[in-house]
Amino acid sequence: MLKASILLLLLVGLSHQATVTPCGVPSLRDDMKCFMQLVDFLKNSFLVILKSTDRARDFKNSCDSLQNCYSSLECRKNDPNVMDLQRKVNTYCDSMLYISTDFVECNKKLDQKRSQCWSTYFPAPDRSCSNVFGQEDCVKREIIETCGQQDWIGFRDVRNKNLKVS
Template identity: 30%
Template sequence: MKHFLLLAIIGILFLGSTYGASVATEKLKASNCTKTEGFQAIACVLRMADFAQKIEKLDMDDKNQVNEFEKSCVSFANCFETLQCGPEDPAEKKINNMIKNYCDAVVYVAKDFADCSEKLENKNSTCYQNWDPFPDAIDEETDEKKKEKMLQEACKNYFGKDNCLKKEITEKCSETEWKGFRDHFIGISNILLECDFRNIQ
């Protein structure tokens, strides 16, 4: 599971670093921003690399590491929010929300979902083991029509073929576990995909 969570944060950090550099520059140029605030924005962008390293090294079975990661998430997400100069930027807010949703999902999987995850692994659930909501092949595809079809398939199978994760999690754990899992992963789906999950119960 950590594999695709890492892919998701790479998506966020790519968006954030590309966008963040321009944010820093624009905030610095804004008439009511000080140079200090502009440099603070640049510092936030530079912290993304450190944040990515923490994710790569995170042992989700180590509660102390997860707690430290959670603190790092809060600190990182607050970095841009502390900048008060310039008008509120919807794109910046979207990236902050993505980071928050991602962090919530990682902490949820490591803490709240850990027992259920172990049950699914002990059962050798094919659906759970093969679950890959962000297929690598999508990014590698250059034909736009094929890519669009792949994105539609990824959305359709976001919770496994025929929504099999709902059945697996509900049967092996509980409906409450399923709903928590569903809600957290819908929260991070818009990092790399844009799916309509209104019919996912």
């Protein structure tokens, strides 16, 4: 559920970033190449939700390919839309890779616990700062009690990084 929520937020963000600035006919080929990389990236974003190590590796490769593609667009090197998109994709990739690798065991434990707090938690960027980790910071308590301080710190840092680019 958590991965699907983060993916939904990414798709909304990317849809606003997908503006095209004309750089001339020769850049169209490069733009299409990056668009195809974006399609692959989105496909792998859905697949990484399946919690497979192979899927996480494929997703990491898609992240790297997409970042390399955008970096190679000479015509758009200083385009604020492309720069913002790169930053958002990088943050999203880091978040999904953390959730899909380092946080997997904790996520399983939290899901098995079936607490009201964790099962209803939706990490939406439009939440106020007072409840970004659930009502009365219940997510913080759940993670620390179930998985420990280190998992909480990792989750908190990833979540805060996402908030900064939203």
